[in-house]
Amino acid sequence: MQLEKDVKITNKLGIHVRPASRIADTANKFKSKITFIKDGFEVNARSIIELLTLAAGQNTAIKIKSEGEDAEAALQAIVNLIESNFEEKNNGNKKRDRGFTGD
Amino acid sequence: MEIKKGIAVSPGISVARAFILDSEEYRIPLRYIDAKDIGKEITRYEDAIHLSVKELDNIRKRFARRLGEDAAPIVEAHMKMLQDEHVKAQVIENIKKNKYSPEYAISRVLRRYTKALYSAHDTFFTNRIQDINDIERRLLKNLLEERREELGDLKEPVILVAHDLSPTQTITLDRSKIKGFVTDVGGKTSHTAIIARMQGIPAVVGLNSISLDVSGGDTIIIDGNSGLVIIDPDEETIKKYSAMGKSYVVFEKKLIQELKGQPAVTKDGHKVTLFANVELPQEVPLALKYGAEGIGLFRTEFLYNTPQRAPTEREHFDVYKKIAVQSRDRQIVIRTMDLGADKIQVGGGNKEKNPFLGCRAIRFSLLNPDSFRTQLRAILRASEYGYISLMFPMISSLSELRDAKEILEDVKDKLTQDKIPFNQKLKVGIMIEVPSAAMIADLLIKEVDFFSIGTNDLIQYALAVDRGNECVASLYQPAHPAVLRLIKSVIDEGARHHKNVAMCGEMSGDWVYTILLLGLGLKTFSMSPIVIPEVKKIIRSVTMVEAKKISAKAMASQNAQETADFLKEYTSRIVPQFS
The missing domain is CATH 1.10.274.10 (PtsI, HPr-binding domain)
Known part of the structure; x- marks a missing residue:
């Protein structure tokens, strides 16, 4: 089975080290091959390092491809993770107008 | 094979394996393993x-x-x-x-x-x-862990590749094993460039991402004459460059040998003076070996390498006295501190948005008179031991020059009071490196003993070009008609008032422009020591009549690139070794 979904990265810092590690952890729980695509550039979601090289900051549009027997569950888990802003505290779009602290 | 172009800061050609200093810190000793x-x-x-x-x-x-x-x-x-x-x-x-x-x-x-x-x-x-x-x-x-190789004990020659080299890194280098320096950042006056020139090791800087493009152990070629670096060259290219490298060494040695003790005089008997630009006192002997008749620019910035405090009078004096004694009766032109507020924290430097148009050089000295006085006092005291002259950098108006001279007179009075001897006839000159100064050369020349044209800044300010910026670097043209007119008017003003006009910018050491400058009437050329033999060779190969004709033609040209091409072509014709 092969599925695709377009998502937007909404957390403040985008796919930085910790979110990349969360994504890779999640991807590794499934058998399906999960690919992140940004502007035609494809990376393997099991690899933290590859995810980082996407340089996907806030508001980046990403296409997620999931291929394999558990493609649907895997895709859903990844999408949930992204939509929850990686469960980071005070990091989402909603809180943005409280002030951007920067790095 | 991949070719990169950077800024050539030290000539010569080498082929060797890359040693990457940045992320590895140690070299990868082996690239291939047995099956x-x-x-x-x-x-x-x-x-x-x-x-x-x-x-x-x-x-x-x-x-x-x-x-x-x-x-x-x-x-x-x-x-x-x-x-x-x-x-x-x-x-x-x-x-x-x-x-x-x-x-x-x-x-x-x-x-x-x-x-x-x-x-x-x-x-x-x-x-x-x-x-x-x-x-x-x-x-x-x-x-x-076990087979780690420290940079300090390299076993075979390497070309050092780094983002940037810090002074401490260069200290620990076994220089006999370093065949070249290649860095992402830097310019002609960066630390890497200075060390490389002193050691006669080829160097190319300003390559942006070379430290990421090359892997440790890759074979690379560095051409410090043209600023090219070739990654993973094929056999044929290696052969070609190895041969070029050898012939360059031979050519250089022959030139030094051939010109040793020979004056810089044209075929029809016009003598000019060739001076060296020096960044560190250790370079003085090297400069003399290459045939420098004196030091046309002694930079003093290295003394200010401790950002928290200005150097003491003693620190200044010891250095100036030493070079005065070393150079005996040869002239040494000491330039007062030429740093920007971005480089020096003495006196509480603020972060400037635009340091090149900011509080730098003489502007900084005038705002920090205590450290300026200290330097002037040391220069004056050292003038007792040799032929020292004094030069102010970055003068842009008459009042600035007068302010600086007033402080100098004060310091002299104080020395006289203290009965400390100094050369009463110490010559005082200024750098002409701001377009405004070039345009009022007629006013400035009356109040100084000599000019020295700093072409690097003059070109950058006149053409509004930062040549470290890739997008506009090609607009940095020494042969731009505006630059040539500025230079000519400065030289002419000097001649009219019977005062010496020197040039200490890079242009005066670039063989492409030697005949042009000669024809424009430049009497003193000051340059990086290693290029002195080349420039001398060209001067000895032309007549003044020829040079005047060439410079007239260049002045009439409307196109900088055409002028540079024409000068290059003409010079290669009369001195076939250059091409």
Whole structure:
């Protein structure tokens, strides 16, 4: 089975080290091959390092491809993770107008 | 094969393996392994991963409290990056398929990622290069534990590749093993450039991302004459450059030999003076060896390398006295401090938005009269021991010159009061490097003993071009009609008032412009010591009549590139060694 979904990265810092590690952890729980695509550039979601090289900051549009027997569950888990802003505290779009602290 | 163009800062040609100083800190000793060792090498790689992860785990436990909530996940992320299965698979495939050593395979695989990150426009992500470099360093350290090679004991010649070289790094180098310097950043006056020129080692700087493009152990060619660096050259290119390198060395040696003790005089008997620009006192003997008749520009910035405090009078004096004694009766032109507020914190430097148009050089000195007086006092005292002259940098108006001279007179009075001897006839000159100064040369010349044209800044300010900026670097044209007119008017004003006009910018050491400047009436050329023989050779190969004709033609030209091409072509014709 092969599925695709377009998502937007909404957390403040985008796919930085910790979110990349969360994504890779999640991807590794499934058998399906999960690919992140940004502007035609494809990376393997099991690899933290590859995810980082996407340089996907806030508001980046990403296409997620999931291929394999558990493609649907895997895709859903990844999408949930992204939509929850990686469960980071005070990091989402909603809180943005409280002030951007920067790095 | 890949060719990169940077700024040539020290001439010569070398072919050697790359030693990357940045993320590796140690060299990858072996690129290929025997087929029979593949299994063993993969185990070694896996052991290194386990060891690295364990180290990080220990750090995490030991510093749990100090790391805090934010940093602990970073350490965990590094641990996961080390165990990244996807990366691991690629490294193992490289070991199996290409018979790369694990060290080399890691370097290759990770370098691809750092390169991808390097081109990301978001600085947050480009900064992640450090995370990858960090795990690479840890892995390599654990892999190389026993066979690690320190930079201090290199076994074969290498070309050093780095983002930038710090003074401390260059101190520990075994220079006999370094065949070239190649860096991402820097310019003609960067530390790397200075060290390279002093040692006669070719160097190319300002290559932007060379430290990411090259892997340790790659063969590279450095051409310090043209500013080219060739990565992974083919056999034919290696042969060609090795031959060029040898003939360059021979050519240089022959030139020095041939011109030793010969004056810089045209075929029809017009004598000019060739001086050296010197950055460090240790360069003075080298300058004399290359045939310098004196030091046309003694930079004093190195004295200000401790940002927290200005140098003491004693520190200044010891250096000036030493070079005065070394050069005996030869003239030494000491330029007062030429740093910007961006480089020096003495007196509380603020961060400037535009340091090149900011508080630098004489402007800084006039605003910090105490440290300025200290330097002037030391120069005056040292003038007792040799033929020292004094030069103010970056003068842009008559009032600035008068202010500086007033302080100089004050310092002289004080010395007289204290009965400390100095040369009463000390000559005082100024750099002409701001277009406004060039345009009021007629006013300035009456109040000084000499001019020295600083072409680097003059061109940059006149054409509004930062040549370190890739997008506009090609607009930096010494032969631009505006630049030539400024230079000519300054030389003419000097002649009208019977005062000497020197040039100490790069243009005066660039053989392309030698005949032009000669024809314009320049009497004193000051340049990097190593190019003196080339310039002298050209001067001895032309007549003044010819040079005047050539310069008239250049002055009439409307196009900088055409002028430069024409000058190059003409010079190569009369001195065939140049091309």
